[in-house]
Amino acid sequence: MKTKIIQITSGRGPVECCWVVAQILKYFIEEIKKAKIEYTLLQRELGTENGTLQSATIQLEGKALESFLSNWLGTIQWIGKSSFRKFHKRKNWFIGIYEIEETEQTNLKESDIKFQAIRSSGPGGQHVNKVSSAIRATHTKTGIQVLVMDSRSQHQNRKIALKRLQEKVAEYHNEQLKASVQNKWENHLSLERGNPVRVFTGTDFKTQKKTKSYKPKRQESKNNLRQQK
Template sequence: MEVYIQLSSGKGPKECDFFLTKVLSIFKREALEKQILVTIVSQEQSEGELIRSAICKLTGHDIDIFLQSWTGSLQWTCTSPFRTFHKRKNWFIALFIVNEKNEVAISEDDILYQMIRSSGPGGQHVNKVSSAVRALHMPTGLMVVAMDTRSQLQNKKLATERLALKIMNMQDLTVKQEKDLQWHNHAEIERGNPIRVFKGIKFKGSL
């Protein structure tokens, strides 16, 4: 079973991005405890290494049951770690399942794959074999590179998924704008009814 989800802080302040970055680690850890693999397909960063939005693929069994305690608005109650005298203490992000109709199916006949070497720091090769994969979608000219794992097969699969995501963003900009609007409406409505609340700088969570 595979399910795609998105974590988003919308247009929230830096504190929301900080919250999302921490929650993503908690989400991955809890998923692993349920033997669910979480693969980050794409992410949008804000300041530094903070994450504003992440699309993840979940693989495993009983994912729908696991997501019942995650899907919706998430709240973090804590004083700002960035603004000492800021009065606000409640920060919100959201997790929602990506609609299947927005997924893009592409034919591998339209993709040109090239195996390349994964390079490490200082130009050192991670492997002597070519494990990284460059994928070119010939009809659109879009290209991605995947070198996340030592497995050429897994990197090829990741490259295909990232290419599909790029095509979706290019072809379906209107839908993306509608999703952004839905997110803003959703955030305003759900602020008083979070599915989970995390407290303090150690992010102690409750359902």
């Protein structure tokens, strides 16, 4: 299954846009669930008012993500009167939904790690230096490395080195993801106002309920009875 990271952003717009982000996030998650796509909410940047969000970042995992996102990625337009500023004349509000480049998986592969046995240094004198028990582990793709000399056992130091390298590489990728999210924040300054992929209308996003009326049928029945008489 594929994985994608999506950001919903207000484009540093006014409070109305932040309100739209919060509403769209709910609507977006509803459609995710209907499509049976797994999701993880990675980040939410709160707005200045209760119930508003400047941005939200979501990780999606599932099949046919491209097809699902084709109806979402781009500019979202909301047409409606402001619920925060009742006398404000503006009725068009825009937010953006973008894909953040996926970072590399943090699971280490044996082929991506270079182990090197070296002589330990520190307490123990000459006896320690006679055996190359210390281990230097290097992640070849990132250049991250750790040096472990906790034990006199080379095998034990190798296990410890693998665990510490895993933690360092995971931390590295987390920092990369944060940087990617921060870079995407620049989208807030350049939201495309034209050609929205979806348009919503009204001061809320509640599903419009159709009220069934039986009056026309009743009237039709009365007319039929009259004609029969």
